Amino acid sequence: MNPRSCVNIHKEWDIVGARQLGREMAKEIGFGTVDQARIATAVSELARNIYLYAKNGQVCFEYIYTNSQKGILMTAVDTGPGIKDISRVMQDGYTTSGGLGAGLPGVKRLMDEFDIESAAGEGTKIKAIKWIR
Amino acid sequence: MEETIRKNTVKYQKLLQKYIETQDEKSLYDLELISKAFIKKNILPEELINLHIQAMERIYPQLLEEYKLSMEFLLEATVFYGLALQEVDYLRQEKDVLTSEISVAANMQKTLLGTQRPEVSGLDIGAISVPAHQMNGDYHHFTKGSNGTIGIAIADVVGKGIPAALCMSMIKYAMDSYPEATMSPNKVLENLNRVVERNIDPSMFITMCYAHYLPAESKLRLSSAGHEPGYIFRAETEEFEEVRAKGIVLGVMPDATYREYELAIQKDDLIIFLTDGVSECRDGDRFIETEELLEVIRKYIDLPAQELVENVYQYFEKLQDFQLRDDFTLIVLRKEV
Numbered sequence: 001m002n003p004r005s006c007v008n009i010h011k012e013w014d015i016v017g018a019r020q021l022g023r024e025m026a027k028e029i030g031f032g033t034v035d036q037a038r039i040a041t042a043v044s045e046l047a048r049n050i051y052l053y054a055k056n057g058q059v060c061f062e063y064i065y066t067n068s069q070k071g072i073l074m075t076a077v078d079t080g081p082g083i084k085d086i087s088r089v090m091q092d093g094y095t096t097s098g099g100l101g102a103g104l105p106g107v108k109r110l111m112d113e114f115d116i117e118s119a120a121g122e123g124t125k126i127k128a129i130k131w132i133r
Numbered sequence: 134m135e136e137t138i139r140k141n142t143v144k145y146q147k148l149l150q151k152y153i154e155t156q157d158e159k160s161l162y163d164l165e166l167i168s169k170a171f172i173k174k175n176i177l178p179e180e181l182i183n184l185h186i187q188a189m190e191r192i193y194p195q196l197l198e199e200y201k202l203s204m205e206f207l208l209e210a211t212v213f214y215g216l217a218l219q220e221v222d223y224l225r226q227e228k229d230v231l232t233s234e235i236s237v238a239a240n241m242q243k244t245l246l247g248t249q250r251p252e253v254s255g256l257d258i259g260a261i262s263v264p265a266h267q268m269n270g271d272y273h274h275f276t277k278g279s280n281g282t283i284g285i286a287i288a289d290v291v292g293k294g295i296p297a298a299l300c301m302s303m304i305k306y307a308m309d310s311y312p313e314a315t316m317s318p319n320k321v322l323e324n325l326n327r328v329v330e331r332n333i334d335p336s337m338f339i340t341m342c343y344a345h346y347l348p349a350e351s352k353l354r355l356s357s358a359g360h361e362p363g364y365i366f367r368a369e370t371e372e373f374e375e376v377r378a379k380g381i382v383l384g385v386m387p388d389a390t391y392r393e394y395e396l397a398i399q400k401d402d403l404i405i406f407l408t409d410g411v412s413e414c415r416d417g418d419r420f421i422e423t424e425e426l427l428e429v430i431r432k433y434i435d436l437p438a439q440e441l442v443e444n445v446y447q448y449f450e451k452l453q454d455f456q457l458r459d460d461f462t463l464i465v466l467r468k469e470v
Contacts, residue, residue, distance in 0.1 A: 033208060034183045041212045092223045106216045133135065 006060040007047075009078075015047040018059045025061045026072055030132055039072065039130055042110040045102055046076040046126060054080020054123065064129065071112070071131035079123040086118060137174040138184060141167055146188040153192075175222070177215035182208045235295070239267040242298055246305050248274035250439075251283060255470040256348060258283075259438030261446050262462040270297025271408045271460040272304055278314020281348050286321075287360070287464055288341035288383075289408040297460075300333060304341070318343045318356040319391040322380065326358065326391075329384035338384040342406060346466060351398050356391040358383045361409050364427065366434065368401030373427045403438075404466040405430065410459035414449045421452075430465075438465050 005025065007018040022043035026036045043059060050057035057078025064073045083089055092105045104126075108114040113129040145167060152160040171181060186204045190196060246269070250258045262271050276284035288304055290297035307328040311321060321343045329339055342363060344355035355363075359382035365374045380391045398404065414421045433444040442463045450457070 032183070033186070033205060034179050037179060037209050037212050040209075041216075092220050092227075102213070102216060105220070109216060109219055110212075 004060055004062040006058050008056075008058050009047050009050040010056050012051055015044060015051060018047040019043050022059075022061055022072075022074060025063070026130070029063055029070060029072060031072070031130070032133070035130060035133070038110040039074075042107045042128060042130075043074060045104075045107045045110075046074070046128070049104075050076060050078045050080070054078035056080070057123075069131045071129055073127065073129045074111075076126045076128075077123070082120040082122050082124055083116075083118040084120045086116060090116075134174055134176060134180075137170065137176060138180060141170065142184060142187070145184055146191060149185070149188050150192050175219075177218065178211040179208050179215050182211055235267050238295070238298075239264075239269075242268055242302075246272060246274075246301060251275050251277040253277070253281075253283060253348065255468065256283065256346070257438040257467040257469055258465070259440070259442040260462075260464045261442040262460070263446060263450075263457065264298075264460045265410065265457040266294050268295050268298035269460050270294065270301060271410065271462040272301040273406075273462050273464055274305070274308070276313050280314065282314045283346040283348070283466075284313045285344045285346065285406065285464065285466070286341065287406045287408065287462060288339055289360070289410070289460070289462070290339050291337060296337070300337060300339065303328065303332060304339065314345075317393055318345055318354055319393040322356050322358050322383070322391045323389065326383045326389045327387065330387045333384050338382045340382050340409075342378070344404075344406070346398070346404070351468065353396045353398055353404060354393055355396075356380060356393050358389075358391065361407055361412050363407070364405040364430075365396065365398070366403040366405065366430070367399070368403075369399060373431075398468050400468055400470060402468050403434065404468075406464040408460065408462040410457065410461035411445075411449070411463050413459060414453060414461075415458060416452055421449075438467050441465055 005021055007014060007021055009015065009018065019040045023036050023040045026039045031039065047059050050059070057076065057080065060075045060077075062073050064071055089104050090108070104116070107126075107128060111128040111130045113127075115127045116124065118124040145164075148160045148163050148167070151157065152164075182204065186201070186208070189204070190201070250260055258275070260273060260275075262269060262273055264270070270290045271288065273285070273287045278284065286308065288301070290300045304325060307325055308321070311324060313321065322341065325341065340358055340360040342355060342357045342360040344353055346353050355376070355378055357378035358380045362378070363376040365376060366372075367374055376394070376396065378392070378394045381389045412421075412423065412426060414426070429445055429448050430441070433441045436444060442465055445463060446461060449461070
């Protein structure tokens with residue numbers, strides 16, 4: 001009923017794999033076209049961060065249910081250098097975005113819930129949820 | 134947001150259909166109104182494309198599969214436009230917050246650093262100080278001692294905007310603690326120099342001129358810390374005389390000393406102090422010459438002091454297309470009797 005599927009990220013091609021899995025699972029549970037596109041974009045950003053900065057990591061998806069809602073939870077975990085100053089990377093317009101609105105603030109916008117844990121030298125864990133509207 | 138989309142779905146579909154059938158301008162105008170409503174409600178581009186896809190599928194149920202897929206492709210392409218738009222919107226809000234904070238600070242600065250032109254019979258005083266941006270990096274003030282001495286301070290921090298403005302508060306509070314009227318101008322500058330030297334960043338410095346006008350003796354005593362020279366318009370010859378006083382800028386040498394200069398002032402002479410925002414006004418890419426500045430002052434020389442400075446300011450404001458490049462401060466004193 002609630003399988004957890006993961007994609008390992010270590011080469012650029014894996015980003016495509018993660019997008020595809022995320023989109024398929026989103027479509028399966030009933031997300032509309034716009035939200036599917038948003039989820040895929042969020043997956044892209046998270047997987048790309050792993051590929052660029054941590055080199056190795058994993059993006060996982062699972063369905064989540066509450067009494068009134070259902071949605072998708074994605075978890076991106078890596079064992080890379082970690083993020084020293086989280087508030088800085090969560091700031092809009094910070095270097096990584098380059099005015100594209102991308103980066104972690106972008107992911108936060110695309111999704112409904114967002115949580116990040118990171119320690120320098122230990123890696124980063126990001127959880128993001130999108131609920132079906 | 135979803136409410137707005139729902140409300141406009143049918144409307145959009147009707148307009149689209151009408152346009153496809155008749156290509157009329159009215160539909161396009163009505164569409165413009167819908168777009169505006171969407172932008173107001175922060176509807177993102179991908180939502181609009183989606184609305185379009187749905188409308189097309191409803192009007193033409195037999196659409197080509199290739200067409201449908203192409204629209205999905207387009208929708209994917211716009212997701213990032215939506216993100217970039219939201220970021221810009223956020224930055225704009227943040228800018229508004231900053232702007233309003235700065236305007237509060239600028240008002241506070243006006244209150245803190247404000248000075249009154251003293252009322253002295255036989256002396257007509259005019260002063261104007263306008264910042265290039267919101268915060269003023271020029272400073273001037275007047276004091277009136279119990280013996281009738283008028284103290285005049287005019288200063289300019291290198292640089293402008295907020296850092297310069299913060300620096301100016303320091304000058305003001307340091308001076309407040311001095312018995313200005315009984316302290317000679319060179320001592321005022323020597324004391325200030327020590328304060329500035331100890332407290333500001335080595336890359337910053339302040340130029341300043343401090344003067345005492347002694348009405349009983351008709352004398353002007355002044356010292357300068359690298360400040361723009363002042364001028365005296367001599368009524369008798371109708372010529373401007375440059376008041377060049379030597380002295381190092383404040384904040385560079387800990388034990389700088391300053392020389393005091395004394396000038397006799399005659400009836401109807403006009404004493405002029407200014408900052409480089411006045412003497413370095415620009416006409417296009419060209420700095421104005423001192424002669425031009427003095428000619429402008431001469432043009433208004435018969436006006437009361439305050440009207441004179443205001444007219445000179447308006448002249449240069451207009452010359453520079455209403456965009457000051459630097460803070461502008463001009464003070465004049467006319468001995469009337």
